[in-house]
Amino acid sequence: MMVIRPVERDDLAQLMALAGKTGGGLTSLPADSETLKARIERAIATWQDALPRAEQGYVFVLADSADNRAVGICAIEVAVGLQDPWYNFRVGTQVHASKELNVYASLPTLSLSNDHTGSSELCTLFLDPDYRDGKNGHLLSKSRFLFMANFRERFTQHVVAEMRGVSDENGHSPFWDSVGSHFFSMAFRQADFLSGTGQKAFIAELMPKHPLYIHYLSEAAQKVIGEVHPKTVPARAVLEAEGFRYQNYVDIFDGGPTLECEIDRIRAIRKSRVLQAVAGEADAHWPLCLVANCDYHRFRVTLLPVDMASGDVRMNESQRAALCCEYGDALRVVTLCREEKQA
Numbered sequence: 001m002m003v004i005r006p007v008e009r010d011d012l013a014q015l016m017a018l019a020g021k022t023g024g025g026l027t028s029l030p031a032d033s034e035t036l037k038a039r040i041e042r043a044i045a046t047w048q049d050a051l052p053r054a055e056q057g058y059v060f061v062l063a064d065s066a067d068n069r070a071v072g073i074c075a076i077e078v079a080v081g082l083q084d085p086w087y088n089f090r091v092g093t094q095v096h097a098s099k100e101l102n103v104y105a106s107l108p109t110l111s112l113s114n115d116h117t118g119s120s121e122l123c124t125l126f127l128d129p130d131y132r133d134g135k136n137g138h139l140l141s142k143s144r145f146l147f148m149a150n151f152r153e154r155f156t157q158h159v160v161a162e163m164r165g166v167s168d169e170n171g172h173s174p175f176w177d178s179v180g181s182h183f184f185s186m187a188f189r190q191a192d193f194l195s196g197t198g199q200k201a202f203i204a205e206l207m208p209k210h211p212l213y214i215h216y217l218s219e220a221a222q223k224v225i226g227e228v229h230p231k232t233v234p235a236r237a238v239l240e241a242e243g244f245r246y247q248n249y250v251d252i253f254d255g256g257p258t259l260e261c262e263i264d265r266i267r268a269i270r271k272s273r274v275l276q277a278v279a280g281e282a283d284a285h286w287p288l289c290l291v292a293n294c295d296y297h298r299f300r301v302t303l304l305p306v307d308m309a310s311g312d313v314r315m316n317e318s319q320r321a322a323l324c325c326e327y328g329d330a331l332r333v334v335t336l337c338r339e340e341k342q343a
Contacts, residue, residue, distance in 0.1 A: 001322050002136055004143040004301040007043050007059040012036060014070040018126055027192055028124040029073065047297060054082035062140045065322040071131045072140045075124035079156055081117035087203055088113055088258055091225065091248040094211060109211040113249065122161040125235055135303055138336060141238045143301035145268035146292035146332050159263050161239055164232040165256025166224040175255030178221030183207055192253060207252065226250055226257045241337045242267045272334035273308065279327050280314035292332045293325045300324045306333055
């Protein structure tokens with residue numbers, strides 16, 4: 001039975017193994033033991049209310065309840081940019097006009113931005129390729145929304161998610177080649193690694209403060225602005241089904257889109273309901289639902305068939321144990337989107 005749970009110190013070796021499978025481009029999951037260890041410790045300190053809001057971040061793993069081995073990871077940053085600047089490019093327009101010459105030109109530009117400072121961020125989504133079957137990807141991504149719904153006061157009104165941009169199997173990024181390489185004088189993988197390990201001062205020091213004209217970029221770079229890596233297409237679709245939209249902000253390294261949504265407009269948050277856990281066996285024909293307990297420190301999420309109209313969640317003893325709840329406890333429940341149920 002696949003279950004979402006808070007990250008633990010013993011997960012470090014498994015997270016290192018996952019980081020080695022990303023192929024690069026996932027800056028928040030670098031293959032660096034010290035960085036991942038610090039990330040785990042920060043998440044634990046967050047759950048213990050031992051950090052200020054600017055430093056808080058939650059990390060969850062997807063594990064098989066049979067052996068507790070982590071095969072996927074997802075995370076939430078409570079409020080980005082309050083401690084270290086959070087950069088992206090805003091895709092905008094600059095107009096050049098002359099009445100005397102009867103010339104009017106509207107040119108797309110990239111401008112360095114901190115507009116999402118203070119937003120909550122969905123990040124670090126990665127699932128072991130061997131487990132990308134069934135609904136594991138949906139469980140991993142959407143579980144965060146039930147945590148946010150349960151503990152709404154811990155998050156901000158605006159939620160963002162940076163999507164991995166286009167790069168090839170060798171880590172070559174056309175956007176980087178046309179933009180970042182000219183300012184940083186280093187390989188894409190090196191800049192990506194430095195950013196992922198928290199060494200971000202170089203971004204502010206070296207990135208241009210003036211707008212960049214998109215028409216000056218290579219054709220290959222222009223084509224990938226706002227586009228995602230082929231392996232990230234499903235993750236983008238999951239978020240867009242929840243109400244997230246691309247609003248013309250892209251990553252400064254690979255040009256991948258930033259998706260955003262107001263927290264109370266996220267479908268899984270808006271439509272989730274609190275039901276009661278009861279002993280019994282679910283009918284396999286009932287809609288498949290995300291089911292979460294309401295325990296902050298022992299948070300768990302799994303997928304179960306639920307008859308939402310009944311007001312309760314029927315589960316057997318092994319399912320109850322996996323969810324770390326007791327019969328009679330409150331559970332937060334939401335159905336999957338229609339297109340996912342039919343997939």
